[in-house]
Amino acid sequence: MSASPLFAVPDAADDSMMQMTVEKVTGAVSREVRDSLAVEEPLEIQLTYGQSSQRQTRSISVTMRTPGDDFDLAAGFLMTEGVVRDANDIDQIAFAGRPLIDPEPQTMDALKLGCRQNIVRVDLATDVTVSLGTLQRNFYTTSSCGICGKASLLALRSVCPPRSINNFRVDTQVLYRLPGLLRASQGTFDSTGGLHGAGLFDSDGNLLALREDVGRHNAVDKLIGSEFLADRTPLRDRLLLLSGRASFELLQKALMGGVPMVAAVGAPSSLAVQVAKEFDITLVGFLRENHFNIYHGSKRIDHYTSTVKGSEE
Amino acid sequence: MSASPLFAVPDAADDSMMQMTVEKVTGAVSREVRDSLAVEEPLEIQLTYGQSSQRQTRSISVTMRTPGDDFDLAAGFLMTEGVVRDANDIDQIAFAGRPLIDPEPQTMDALKLGCRQNIVRVDLATDVTVSLGTLQRNFYTTSSCGICGKASLLALRSVCPPRSINNFRVDTQVLYRLPGLLRASQGTFDSTGGLHGAGLFDSDGNLLALREDVGRHNAVDKLIGSEFLADRTPLRDRLLLLSGRASFELLQKALMGGVPMVAAVGAPSSLAVQVAKEFDITLVGFLRENHFNIYHGSKRIDHYTSTVKGSEE
Numbered sequence: 325m326s327a328s329p330l331f332a333v334p335d336a337a338d339d340s341m342m343q344m345t346v347e348k349v350t351g352a353v354s355r356e357v358r359d360s361l362a363v364e365e366p367l368e369i370q371l372t373y374g375q376s377s378q379r380q381t382r383s384i385s386v387t388m389r390t391p392g393d394d395f396d397l398a399a400g401f402l403m404t405e406g407v408v409r410d411a412n413d414i415d416q417i418a419f420a421g422r423p424l425i426d427p428e429p430q431t432m433d434a435l436k437l438g439c440r441q442n443i444v445r446v447d448l449a450t451d452v453t454v455s456l457g458t459l460q461r462n463f464y465t466t467s468s469c470g471i472c473g474k475a476s477l478l479a480l481r482s483v484c485p486p487r488s489i490n491n492f493r494v495d496t497q498v499l500y501r502l503p504g505l506l507r508a509s510q511g512t513f514d515s516t517g518g519l520h521g522a523g524l525f526d527s528d529g530n531l532l533a534l535r536e537d538v539g540r541h542n543a544v545d546k547l548i549g550s551e552f553l554a555d556r557t558p559l560r561d562r563l564l565l566l567s568g569r570a571s572f573e574l575l576q577k578a579l580m581g582g583v584p585m586v587a588a589v590g591a592p593s594s595l596a597v598q599v600a601k602e603f604d605i606t607l608v609g610f611l612r613e614n615h616f617n618i619y620h621g622s623k624r625i626d627h628y629t630s631t632v633k634g635s636e637e
Numbered sequence: 638m639s640a641s642p643l644f645a646v647p648d649a650a651d652d653s654m655m656q657m658t659v660e661k662v663t664g665a666v667s668r669e670v671r672d673s674l675a676v677e678e679p680l681e682i683q684l685t686y687g688q689s690s691q692r693q694t695r696s697i698s699v700t701m702r703t704p705g706d707d708f709d710l711a712a713g714f715l716m717t718e719g720v721v722r723d724a725n726d727i728d729q730i731a732f733a734g735r736p737l738i739d740p741e742p743q744t745m746d747a748l749k750l751g752c753r754q755n756i757v758r759v760d761l762a763t764d765v766t767v768s769l770g771t772l773q774r775n776f777y778t779t780s781s782c783g784i785c786g787k788a789s790l791l792a793l794r795s796v797c798p799p800r801s802i803n804n805f806r807v808d809t810q811v812l813y814r815l816p817g818l819l820r821a822s823q824g825t826f827d828s829t830g831g832l833h834g835a836g837l838f839d840s841d842g843n844l845l846a847l848r849e850d851v852g853r854h855n856a857v858d859k860l861i862g863s864e865f866l867a868d869r870t871p872l873r874d875r876l877l878l879l880s881g882r883a884s885f886e887l888l889q890k891a892l893m894g895g896v897p898m899v900a901a902v903g904a905p906s907s908l909a910v911q912v913a914k915e916f917d918i919t920l921v922g923f924l925r926e927n928h929f930n931i932y933h934g935s936k937r938i939d940h941y942t943s944t945v946k947g948s949e950e
């Protein structure tokens with residue numbers, strides 16, 4: 325479960341889904357059924373940083389996420405955006421939110437959410453240098469990133485950690501098994517149908533970790549953040565499996581986590597493929613039980629017969 | 638097509654997808670095939686506003702989007718975030734980006750993107766008041782939104798336009814047809830598999846407009862922005878169909894556009910359902926050829942036999 329012994333994880337009930345009664349219509353007849361919904365709530369990430377004399381706290385991101393593993397999410401976000409590079413860069417992670425002040429009764433009977441712990445504050449070690457420029461430049465989801473795909477790639481090059489040599493390889497038959505393994509473990513997905521899943525596998529196809537969220541980038545942040553806090557990054561010998569599509573942002577996160585191979589059940593975007601090529605990440609799309617597409621890096625996939633003329637650069 | 642005659646739309650080729658050669662593996666054999674990818678590129682939206690003496694331009698958002706209908710996207714974003722309320726609030730929309738300065742040759746043969754027009758500047762009329770507070774508060778994707786679901790709803794209440802009475806109703810059998818109609822029109826989706834679709838229908842099930850994007854929120858912004866620029870908002874007699882899941886942000890945009898009914902092929906999130914209940918938007922999820930779930934507002938759906946005890950509030 326939620327990785328690190330360094331940080332106290334709240335003893336929460338399962339906040340990731342809720343029950344409500346919905347009207348289910350089949351053909352021309354409806355009936356009431358109990359249904360599970362993926363919970364979606366905002367999370368603000370605050371960063372405390374600077375030398376002891378001039379310590380400051382800044383709000384750096386708000387994302388709509390599914391509650392749970394929020395410390396991993398915050399750590400993964402900071403790590404994959406290049407703000408922290410080592411688990412020791414983080415002194416403490418804590419909830420900083422207050423209970424909702426307005427005590428008026430809920431008017432929505434079916435959905436009594438109350439106010440959750442939706443602000444996470446990350447205290448960096450005093451020797452960690454955070455440039456506001458970095459904060460500004462690197463948050464692709466919240467600020468400027470160069471304003472063209474090529475510039476986005478250049479910006480990524482400037483923050484990504486040095487690439488380490490890895491010999492990660494996976495067998496074709498192992499790849500075919502991964503979506504089924506992810507689905508079988510995606511309990512919440514099965515009951516709500518509303519969550520994206522991100523799974524971490526070794527080269528034998530063992531599922532080592534799984535995270536789910538209404539936001540696909542959050543699922544990946546939680547997954548990588550958990551490994552980061554446990555000091556297991558870079559993830560040289562790991563494959564990242566995405567239950568949906570592969571976009572620029574997800575490849576960026578894989579790159580920052582040191583993952584050599586990303587497989588997606590859905591389609592990749594153009595910019596995702598560009599990141600894969602530029603940084604030599606093997607990228608597989610449309611992964612199903614008996615077929616997949618390779619967009620880059622077939623050298624890491626074993627045991628299939630290629631009718632392709634030459635291998636890629 | 639791209640709505641308004643007010644604004645010059647660039648005479649672009651189809652920038653929304655690109656071709657590349659991929660290695661397609663089936664069983665244990667691969668072959669090379671030509672494949673279409675959904676293009677993903679950043680778009681920065683800049684806002685010029687203020688009285689003539691103190692006019693200023695500010696960058697207010699960067700999103701990863703699929704190129705095309707960028708003026709609609711900018712207008713829809715501003716409209717659904719509550720910055721503008723009327724097409725006349727906008728004086729002009731224009732591309733403000735420059736060609737990429739760095740002329741180094743592309744190293745990625747398969748993906749020669751070059752630099753596109755990725756900055757859009759929206760000039761507001763001088764009599765439009767933009768409070769920086771509004772800019773700060775209301776951009777759910779980029780800044781704070783109250784930090785709990787309930788507070789997000791309260792914030793939404795403060796910016797949403799007054800609700801107008803509408804008598805929109807749709808027949809159950811019409812609903813069943815909608816996903817097929819959307820898919821049939823989603824040409825780009827068929828060839829890339831990577832785009833989210835958003836469709837606008839009337840109560841007879843006629844598809845009036847369709848937009849696609851790698852970002853689901855962008856598809857909705859483009860759709861509503863196009864209607865907004867053509868002076869057809871609020872969309873009182875329209876149904877918004879989403880090809881994927883329904884999140885808070887998408888319901889927010891439907892609300893700001895005045896849409897009385899949202900149907901999603903995928904699952905809704907908890908906060909999406911809360912917005913639907915709070916603002917009385919009919920919300921249907923898991924819409925397929927012969928079944929769907931109603932999360933709120935069954936009063937707008939005709940011709941099915943309900944075995945449910947009473948109708949909702």
